[in-house]
Amino acid sequence: SGGSLTPLDIKARKGGEPLVCLTAYTTPVARMIDADCDVALVGDSVGMVLHGLPSTLGVTMEMMVLHGQAVRRGLSRALMVVDMPFGSYEESPAQALRNAARLMAETGCAAVKLEGGVEMAETIRFLTARGIPVMGHVGLTPQSVNALGGYAVQGKGADGDRVARDAMAIAEAGAFAVVLEKIPDPLARRVTAEIPVPTIGIGASPGCDGQILVVDDMLGLFADFKPKFVKRYAELDAAGREAVAAYAADVRARRFPGPEHLFGLTAPAPEPAPE
Ligand code: KIV
Ligand code: NA
Numbered sequence: 001s002g003g004s005l006t007p008l009d010i011k012a013r014k015g016g017e018p019l020v021c022l023t024a025y026t027t028p029v030a031r032m033i034d035a036d037c038d039v040a041l042v043g044d045s046v047g048m049v050l051h052g053l054p055s056t057l058g059v060t061m062e063m064m065v066l067h068g069q070a071v072r073r074g075l076s077r078a079l080m081v082v083d084m085p086f087g088s089y090e091e092s093p094a095q096a097l098r099n100a101a102r103l104m105a106e107t108g109c110a111a112v113k114l115e116g117g118v119e120m121a122e123t124i125r126f127l128t129a130r131g132i133p134v135m136g137h138v139g140l141t142p143q144s145v146n147a148l149g150g151y152a153v154q155g156k157g158a159d160g161d162r163v164a165r166d167a168m169a170i171a172e173a174g175a176f177a178v179v180l181e182k183i184p185d186p187l188a189r190r191v192t193a194e195i196p197v198p199t200i201g202i203g204a205s206p207g208c209d210g211q212i213l214v215v216d217d218m219l220g221l222f223a224d225f226k227p228k229f230v231k232r233y234a235e236l237d238a239a240g241r242e243a244v245a246a247y248a249a250d251v252r253a254r255r256f257p258g259p260e261h262l263f264g265l266t267a268p269a270p271e272p273a274p275e
Helices: 007-011 027-033 061-072 093-107 118-128 142-148 157-172 185-194 236-252
Strands: 019-023 039-042 079-083 111-113 134-139 177-181 199-202 210-213
Touching: 007 079, 007 177, 027 061, 039 061, 039 210, 061 079, 061 093, 079 093, 093 111, 093 118, 118 134, 118 157, 134 157, 157 177, 157 185, 177 185, 185 199
Parallel strands: 019 039, 019 210, 039 079, 079 111, 111 134, 134 177, 177 199, 199 210
Antiparallel strands: none
16 A cells, blocks of 8 residues: 555665655645655654654654655555654564554555664564564664754764664665665765665765655755755745735735636626726
8 A cells, every 4th residue: 555666666676777755745745746756755854844843853643644644645656655753663662563553554654664773673673574664764863863963964984884784784674675864975885785675865875776855855845954965856935935925916906816716797807908
């Protein structure tokens, strides 16, 4: 469910045609991306992007369920993956299973994503052995922003070995793909060469097995945020502001609504006066 592509299809794309992935949080955006994307991620970035939260730490299971249900209604092809929110899986494999099963049952997603490396390998093994496909996420893991002291590039220099160990540990534990966030290009290429499942980069490398972006970032809709790793393919915030200003001017000048928007006019609208 959640589209016709399955986690096994995604896993089989290791070393093949790059995986195209975007986030989605609503039905219309799910419909917008479905035909072109292999994976639609209901990311916990929804908390910052749509709800105005300062980080992903305040995102709840209820938010992920509600947005997951909305996205599900807009997909027919892409694999839907739902992020497990902060605090919903770290305590124990049993807690993770309970909440992952709830996300799958209530949203119809076919896979979940959770953050973490070596320390989450046991949990990923537990879930995957019990019928829950898991996408991993290492490098910059935004739910650990307080422990990391911010959103800096991870795995620089000798610290690269730590990120590589994390990626290998969760791949060996059964993750069907691994997101690599905000790490140096050479490290992302090394991890992509070393692990047996697809890597999906964000702020990583074109050498990854796929790419993901937050859809509102690449559409230029989330104007507060302009990280180096985002390429803007549209400027929808600017376009929206212009449209709102034009509407405001029309209302104030009584140019809107026009005759074509009205009901019950008894005579055809008069010809506009010549200029
Ligand atoms: O929440 C999110 O949008 C993500 C992607 C950026 C990978 O985790
Ligand atoms: Na996320």
